[in-house]
Amino acid sequence: MKKTLYQQKQQENVTKHNAFKYSLIALAIIGLSSVSANAADETNKKAKEEAIEVIEVKGQRGNLISAQNMKMNADTVMDAISAADMGSMPDRSVLEAISRMPGVAIERFAAADDPDHFGVEGGGVVVRGLTHVRSEFNGRDAFSADSGRGLGFQDISPELMGSVEVFKNQTADMIEGGIAGTVNLNTRKAFDADGRVFSFSADVTYTDLREETAPTFSVLYSDIWTTDIGRFGFLANFSHSEIKVESNGVQAGKYEQQEWDNSKYVPQSARLSKKQDDKERDGFATSLQWENTAKTIVLTGEFIRSQATLAWNENAIEMDDGDSKVNLKPVDGTSFDFDDNGTFENGIITSEAGWRGDGSPQRYGMQHTMVTRVRNEESIVNDYSFNAKFTPNDSLAINFDVQYIYATMAIEDVSVMGATRAVVGMDLRGSGLPKISLLHPAYDGQADHTPGTPFTDPSTNFWRSAMDHISDNEGEEFATRLDIEYTFDNSIVKSIELGARYSNRQQTTRQSTYNWGVLSEAWADHNIWYADTDVPYDEVSFDNFARGGVLNTEGGNTFLFPSLSMVQNYSGLNDALAGAKAVAWGWNPLADRDDATGHFVGNEINVTQEESTAFYAKLNFEGDFSGMDYSANIGLRYVRLDNTTDGFISYPDDVPKNDKDIANVLNAEQAAFGNNASIVTQSIGQYTKVLPSVNFKLNLTDELLVRFAFSEAIALPSLGNLRNYVSIGGADQRVTFDPNVPEGDEPVPIYAEYERYTASSGNPLLKPMESYNYDLSLEWYFAEAGSLTSTLFYKDISNYFVNGFTYNDYTNNGVTQEVEVAGATNGGKGTIAGFEVSYQQFFDALPGAFSGLGVQLNYTHINEDGSPNSGLNNSSSDSDEAGDIAFTDLPLQGLSEQNANAALLYEKFGISARIAYNWRSDYLLTTRDVITKLPIYNTANGQLDASIFWDVSDNWKIGMQGTNLNNNITETEMQVNQQGDKVTRSWFTNDRRYSLVVKATF
Template identity: 40%
Template sequence: MARIRAHRNNRYATTFNKSLVALTILSALHGANAQEQDDQEKAASNEEEVVEKIEVKGIRGNLLNAQNLKRYSDTVVDAITADDIGTLPDRSVLEAIQRLPGVSIERFAGPDDPDHFSVEGSGAIIRGMTQTRSEFNGRDSFTANSGRGLSFQDVSPELMGGVDIYKNQTADMIEGGIGGTVSLRTRKPFDSEGRVIAFGGDYSYGDVAEKGSPTFSGLYSDRIDLAEKGEIGFLVNYANSQLYGESHGIQSDAYVQTYARDIAGAEAFTGADNNGTVWMPNASNLLKKFDDRKREGFASTLQWENEDETLLATMQYIRSDASLSWHEQAVKYQGGYYNLDNRRTRALEGTEFEFDDDGLFGSGTMVQGVDGWRAADGNNDRVIRSWESGGRPQFGYPYQFDSRVKQTDTLVEDLSFNLEWMATDALELEADVQYIKAKTRDDDVVLHTAAFAGQAYDVTGNTPTMTLIEPYFGYRDANPDVYAEGNYPGFTGDPAGDSNYFQDPTSYFLRSAMDHWERSEGDSFATRLDATYHLDSDGIFTSVQSGVRYAKREQTVRSTSYNWGPLGPEYSSAAPAGWLDTIPVDASNFELVDWSDFHGGGIANIPGNQTIHATEAYVRSIIAGARPYMTAGGSWEPYPDRPGVDDKYGIFTPGEVNLTTEENKAIYLRVNFEGTGDLRYSGNIGLRYVQLDRQADGAVTFPDLVPDFMPPEALQGAPLTAEIVTDWLNDQINAGNYADIEEAIEAEENRWIGDQRNYLSDAERNFGNDAEERLSAETDFDMLLPSFNLKIEVADDLITRFAFSKAVALPDMSDIRNRATLGTESIQAIR
């Protein structure tokens, strides 16, 4: 009976060129003539035969190995081997596969997050398409988040035996990759001839982060001959790595189209009708991110094969435990965008903007040019309005100084069992069972301090440059006598004046915060049965393959939105902003962040080189349950503090918990063929049928139309109107409770007057009760996926391929979750 591995390599048998076949025949004839003499010599000698073996290793050996995989594959494949990953200076699987043609990787933290760089990349793009599929050893794999596939950056490259990139489908492949399929292969004990013991380690140093970190891995593999009971092999592989990274980014705020009129420097674009436009940003932003990535991987394999090599059993367990913690410090413009005819950004008095020939902004000093409201009452000593003593017609914008901490932990465990049986010389059967369990945890909190500033921005060079400028643009320092009367914190009595504006705590206030949380898990059970029948006919068809597959995946995604809220904002009439020198928060919770080495220097220019941010420890304390100080103008409610959250984590409401269940049933037929004439060719044609049943459980969230501030009891029970409120205010003034209308409206106990929801009808408020109603939806569909692959050996060293297939990409879990949120929009009517 034929052996399993012999049949496994059967498709390679006809690929040798004619010269090799002729040489083999000649050698066989010579061996027959000399056989008798050789037997006599062997009988006369008991000396052990010594065979000298020459093995090619290193980069050339890697290329030969990968080239053979590509040459003998059933479809269009590019591959790298374990030696390739170890040889190339790459820190992740993603970085290794980007060296293959047609493969690129996402350099940002995600395709929808261009604000944050990823040190190791975040996703594979094959032939320009992100709709790729990931697998471990030919089986589906995934990370338990809002996506569908595996996060490659969470996988230790030291565990890999190789990576194959399939750029076309065959009928036996699991559906799901339009751009292609990334198949990760782990090592097995029967891949080696005997015992293998290997250890490796390296040390990575980030020159920007100025920190180093180690990586080490170990592998033990052995095979034991059990005589008539066959052979057993086992392998264990462990890898542990840590990587520190730091990335710097400068970005233009959104370019907005605006009328050129009244913009200094844009006169050439006003047009004959005075309606010409230019494109320009309001400002620019600076970002520094510090990454700490830890990754631990473990893989084990147990194999057994019977004595005549017709039965092979393989059990594998793979565990990948990864965490990524990053801390970001940023300087961000917060002045708003506005529309075509309402731009507040102007050039500093006495200067003008520069534009290119197409009307795109090139450089200039940007200020808040509108002579109007800048901050609410109570902040006049720090944010002076133009009509007040010492006021200026131009002033800085509010800028936000972020301190953000994001902690992401992922765990993937994969257990599988595979059985291959060569039932007859022609029939090969294979059964496979797999179970996956995955978990994801994500904590994301940011605290924002804020101050007022202007900036000079220049995008005409190779790298944009930004200079942050204190909001008075040198006027107070040049005219101190104007501010001799009164007390201006940070300026009055300070010999440094405004030269240390960005290092002075009196310039900053605790403005806002934002939080986001995720706790997701998923599991999958899959089984498949495949049969291959090898044909011995003289025709072109060599074998027929058929199989069935069943998979059930359940995934629960618990994920909040991003919850921004004010802490001590400058715009609230309820209280002054939360200036750092006035709020009861320990000064040790804030720190000076140095920007002098940003991009190596010369890109970010800040007087004194430092700005004030919340410390990383302070932000982490918020994650742990502490709460920041809020003024009366603050209203941030962290997600864990809401009523109605779940008992398990104490974070999520029912509308933020989505359970998706998918059942996948597939059957396929594939026919392999080859020709050995003058023009050698081989290939396959097949058809795959897939049926998918999906159930998505979620919720619909109704709008929050419940008033935050209720009117006096006498006015409750009916919707308010302007007439009712006016009559009530006049009664209060006549009773002597308030001096006038303005005092009555601004009184803290009368904040209900400005709450628009008090003016809605009972029916409207009953509809918008901020409730969540559970929903469940079911859907099913089927797909018929044909495939055709042809390889033609044009010459001994030249192969051409033609491939055709119909593929499908299933949507991410975030796109199919059953969740709807009904919102509201305020419409201001003027009568």
């Protein structure tokens, strides 16, 4: 956010603020002891100069002073964290760092709509219960090239930051888009320091579940040179971070009502997963600055590059939750235990579902898929900017800014599935992790049965299926702005600010379907067993799964999975799987599809261009009211958005694939309509809005102030939901079979038709969400690093992004059909209300070593009323389709009613330590899980982290950091009915991380 001249000067003096108060104390002592007034004056001047130069508060206390001053002097409601404070905790990304701020929470899953895949470092930011958060670099637009709007904070190295500001309301000069809030990442610049600075840090992190180590290091150099033509400054900052972590997950399948007793509900077996994440971040920031000798011109050129790669692989043993298996039953000689609601708690489960290799029904055991999955993601953001500040006199300030940002994101996601059969024992009683047993499919409840080792027997494991998905996105934006401020003398109106901004953003989204295809199945000709091919597979041990005590498998906890190295080699995968294919029409890579260009067909490529034009006017006030100082600003911001989106209408693919395809007997009109055609379309939309804002701050005393903020704000829809596409398919197919075929022979279809057509779509005409935001805060700054603040907030929101249904006629190949279209639309109203309380203090009055103790606490309580859930996927998981929400009256997705942070600090004798606990209450993770189609909740949980540093000298410090010291188990629950009853869905464990850190500054 652009600062006024007065605020800029205040910000520059933040580091001297503490020294000033100490100098006043020194002056008072000298004044009392002086003999002569003149001598006292001279001594005072000298003491003041020396005090300002020498006294500087560093460490945790200095970090808190810096952040506290940023909050106190802000134009609107905000919180901040300094770079040094981020480095004092074991946070590997900006996302982890800001989760310790009031009202800020993060997700712990790779994507909210995919709660089967735990993300150790998290993957999304929520401010005051809302996900519509705007992201900025140095007050400028910043984004990752996914289908969303903002920056992937989990990809940004905290070592690049000078500070992070979280604005929770707005002023007229702020760029539009942050209903929930705006997170501004300020990078360091050469003129931030008085002279040369050289610093570096290095650490090595050990993860106890993965049992591996990974390094992190950063280096910064900056210097200032004074010449005859002015002052030059140069800064370069580089960071490299690696982390190697593992998460283990246990999941209960979707609970099904049983035919043998419709009051009983039994889960469809269990899912076990071992997921390993390898994450690397490289960050680089450099700036070149020049200030003329008259100090009226400052020029700054900056380049920021963030590159993050995440490679994860997973071995998972799973059932297909999507299949209806109502005939689950206890193994002969055993029984089930149920709770009072008829929900399964314990027992050994088997089923008659499935097929033998020869096509006949299988008596015992359930088919389990053995998945090897590999996902590689790379996100790159390049940000170039130039800024010129011109202050020809004390009254006028001109700011010119230009920026170009280019971002790419590529994803390669490949899975190969084998399968075998097993009987499953599940004990879900009590708290903590469940107990899972995998038994031979012929297990009959008898102790003397002959189990064999089917899980490591290549003759009882077969090649089942494969799936690939590719995403290749790129986005670029050019933006420029001009701001002018004129300051008045001796007036209630302190200054007037006028400004204009223009940006042109273009994004190309290439996202393939999830291309699943069969390799071999009994229903697809026959099974191909591992033993009958040379297709590679691995033996994978689950011995230490979830740190032990969870899994017990007959014959040992070792299983056969498709080879990890084979799946990682995507370019050679089709050839490697040649011997595993029973049918030619089964899985083939994306690039082998008809009409594919590279990995994509036409309707998987979307181009969106968005132009934004904004003007603002802002009046700044300051004065005295009944002996109390006040400051205020009032402004209007005009916004115009022009959106042009290219896209496609794709029609059903009912072209017969072989002579057994039911499409051969499809209704003639529907067969003509479903000729797999695609039609190019283009959509143009426009939106204009005037956004008012008012901010008022009254200093009740030197330490106590009250603040009021009001603004109207908008949140822009995700680019994924703006995609211009309609994908039509047939639904509820009815088939008539030849009645003359003898009983026992294979049925012969003679006629087929769809009862209806359905479609998923984007909406390039989707309007922004709109909100009226109100904040009222009382802030008590009773010490340099001591404050107690409380804020009431209220948001009145309309135009939510929701999934809606329309009925439209589409004509193709001479045939017109009515289509039920599900896609993004605007609808609904709601309110978000709550309060935040934050407290921090060092207890200097305690005796001796105890005077180094301090505390930080914050708590947020949020209530929501009336907000509709979208039913849309707004994550970056590359699927923007809408879907039906199973139940009504769900809480707002992503909103925890309570968020809290507590930290115990210590700083004395060169030792700086902190132990911190981050907690949030339960919340709705997704309205529609991609597997069960049910709402999934994240239960309340918290994580304990700690750090301790020792100042070896004025320049060197060493330290230890620990993450997840409480071995937090993340649990999810699935809602099973409209009444809101829930059962546990999953339990995830992950690494405890320990780091040894060395830092130096010269």
